[in-house]
Amino acid sequence: MFILLRKEFKVKCPRTIVALLLLLVIVTNVSGKDLVDAIHAVETGGRIGPIRGDNDLALGPLQIHRGCWEDANIGGNYSQCADLEYSKRVFYAYMKRYATKKRLGRIPTNEDMARIWNGGPNGYKKKATVAYWTKVRKEMN
Template sequence: MHAEMNLAAISDKCLACICQVESNCNRNIKCRLDGASDSCGPFQIKNVYWIDCYRPGSGFRQCANDYTCAKGCTRAYMRRYGGRTCGTTCEDYARMHNGGPTGCKKSSTNSYWRKIMAAGCSRNS
């Protein structure tokens, strides 16, 4: 456990909604160009996100494309930033996943949050 992590914990349901929105939770999806960089795996993780989740696995693409590693990376990212730059609701986590550590404060992540709600999650799920 890293000393800088907070005690925030994303729920399994919220993680499932993020996975659903990102890839229909397709465990076989690989990397695709998203903007100027690749987004990879079922959670569509970028290299900078993987670095922020403490570089689990044997490398960025390996971890992002492995469901278990990617899920753990997402949990670690939320523990790192949840409660520090944003709150600890599913909405905060989803908007951070989409918009970075301060994603909950960006209006550009509102449409992503609507997709998460359409996938079956609520603010406190």
């Protein structure tokens, strides 16, 4: 059956299936919290609602800045970042845009994605985001 499914997907949409499976593998850590939940814990201690941070520049459970929300380009209003599920959609869209094999030259890791979330599109290169990744990794274990 797997072979039949594989052939069927190969004909219909191989890139989409591979991308979705890759995202699932990258963002999920079976030994603990998944990446986005760990980021939520680091950013706001797991709180939900219209939490303001970074001198009132970030909003919601994942502490989303307006520029990040604009880059994610998922529609809606910036104020919706106060909602956890909407914030997660912003996170995944931002990762789809910036945490890519094409941009990084390799398959992005949880570390890459956490550091991009903290430091912007090139955050994975910045020394300033290493401590943030350490906190996220600790939450994942």
